[in-house]
Amino acid sequence: MLNSYSSADKVLLAVDCIIFGFDHQGLKILLIKRDFEPERGKWSLIGGFLKRDEILDNAAIRILNTYTGLHDIYMEQLHAYSEIDRDPVDRTISVSYYALINIENHNEELIKNYHAEWFSIADAPNLIFDHNEMVQHAIRRLRYRTSIKPIGFELLPEKFTMRQLLELYEAILSKELDKRNFISKINSLEILNKLDEKDMQSSRKGSYLYTFNKEKYEEKLLNDFVLNL
Amino acid sequence: MLNSYSSADKVLLAVDCIIFGFDHQGLKILLIKRDFEPERGKWSLIGGFLKRDEILDNAAIRILNTYTGLHDIYMEQLHAYSEIDRDPVDRTISVSYYALINIENHNEELIKNYHAEWFSIADAPNLIFDHNEMVQHAIRRLRYRTSIKPIGFELLPEKFTMRQLLELYEAILSKELDKRNFISKINSLEILNKLDEKDMQSSRKGSYLYTFNKEKYEEKLLNDFVLNL
DNA sequence: ACAAAAGTGTTGATTCTACACCCATGG
DNA sequence: CCATGGGTGTAGAATCAACACTTTTGT
Structure with a gap:
């Protein structure tokens, strides 16, 4: 039946943030080295899980704030990723957001605490799960948007x-x-x-x-x- | 904790389809009169729930096919909607897709079975939940896409x-x-x-x-x- | 013969692209 | 005084927007 509210089909919803920054070296993204399983020690986007009593936009804001101390940041929802085994632990659908921030403003302290680092988009490391795809997607969207309307002042x-x-x-x-x-x-x-x-x-x-x-x-x-x- | 896979936060994921058609009267969308609760008898987008072993794109294709008999249709993911009470029965996040089809090709039979009807976008009825918003969003996206690349031949x-x-x-x-x-x-x-x-x-x-x-x-x-x- | 829609070009305005030299200043 | 990046204008090409008349043919 198409329309049954079956709790058997409930899934986890994650939010992953592609955080763009810009400095004299060019366009960069913020990545963290995971300090938890799975894939501990590998590089990944900043992300977290949607709470039951929270909307996606706020989850994205909360996650960004937790890892960087930043607030009032330009963010935009990008895409939902739903491959069956994209997260090996449990069925998880992830909604990506991208953010534009200027690197000078970020809170060095928090970034250090979370083992986060800026990488030039050209030489970013390989990422876990489908995060590479998310980044590519976000770059395309950023280009697209930029070529139409002047966003990017946030950077x-x-x-x-x-x-x-x-x-x-x-x-x-x-x-x-x-x-x-x-x-x-x-x-x-x-x-x-x-x-x-x-x-x-x-x-x-x-x-x-x-x-x-x-x-x-x-x-x-x-x-x-x-x-x- | 940001990174715990807590099943307490699992949610239902729905897919709702904004199906655009076109005939001599103009641009239309396909709606169904719901024959199930909640909001039985009201007009809504065609939608359904994501199954645990299914990706979103396929859920959208399956749902469209179930209601129209159509396959090989141009569909594109639009946006995830996550307001807490958008569905009164259970916490449900919905991912919208839009489809472009030509009205002549659709299967009258199935449409009748499901109480589906074409409405001009100008005089579509009020829809349940946040479906009105989804439609507006889809129209914006369609305009945007169309003004950049010639899609729309599917219509x-x-x-x-x-x-x-x-x-x-x-x-x-x-x-x-x-x-x-x-x-x-x-x-x-x-x-x-x-x-x-x-x-x-x-x-x-x-x-x-x-x-x-x-x-x-x-x-x-x-x-x-x-x-x- | 006429009604109704199809088909077809031109012109002036605007926008785009390519391109090179002088300016101001701190050292 | 000179090296460095800052600032500025133009001309030809391309694209855009506005506009009206002739063609075809079924009735």
Whole structure:
């Protein structure tokens, strides 16, 4: 019968988080070395189980917070993975979420406690279960999203230079972008505030800092504008 | 503890299908009048429970097949819904799938057996649980996908006219499209075969029939082309 | 002959892409 | 004074959007 609420078919629901970060070396993901069975000692995504009295979005937030101390993070549900033996211990369906955070903001302390580490997406280790697939999937989604709407500001510090933004997009899309065309396209969107302040780290001349103007961005979103890099 | 496999937290997993169809009246969804509790007699999406030894994709295929007799249908996983009380009987997380089918092909017989009916998306009845939200979400996704890649041929009969294709896109995007611009854009994609055959139903002059060229389409997909209507 | 839908091109506006030089500053 | 990255504009190509008339044929 299709419609019986049979407890024989109950399953565990896990949440796994693909946490993207960005620094001068490029796009990275946060992984932990498991300190519990199964697969103890192997690398995996940050994850946990959905509690009975909790919705998925909150489970993702809770899990992220537990491992990083972060809150108010951009997260988006990605996909449910349900291969029968994806988890050898018990039938477990996992719903993946991806998060964008800026590496500087994360809480070093908590990350150390949980044996978490940032890896460049190019040279991340092999992961347990179907986590490799989840990461690939998340990267595709991030690229896709980025090529349509300018998300990704979450990956940068609050104040950032045009160069940082350019490099972020190059890292996400893994292709080179023309500096002048990029800047004029971003400017034409009118979603950045140019500050009077300059970042003097990167060069002798110094480069202007910008902040992301969330209000203008939301306003533009209504006319679902497109970013074509 | 984050990582205990506690059977106390096991939940039921449902699959709900948003089944889109298209005919001369526009874009439609397939709904059933529930003949079981809870909410007997109300309209709902076609759905069922995941079995313990089944993956989600197969559950969606099985459920669709049970209610319509259809197989080999384009389906795509959409989203997992997890509000605590979304199903009043038991804690149930539902994963939605959407399917695109052409109405002519469906098995009238089975649809009648299950009290299923096609509704124009504009005047569909109120649905149980969070199914309204699922439908809205699916429409958004369909629009989004359609505006990027030409999916949607699944909604048409094998042979179709340019007018049908145009009207399909107008229905999905719910905006008018310029006939000439549309046709030349579609032609420039080179993913249709123009047949020698004409459809004489629609006019005295008759209009050429086309089929979708899946091989060319797949080939183009590799260069991730964009359709901008 | 006429009604009804099919089919077909052009033009101006916009957007995209490719490309190179001067500027400001700290050392 | 010079090395380093920052900042800026243009022209030709491509694409987009708006637009109207002729063709066919069944009645």
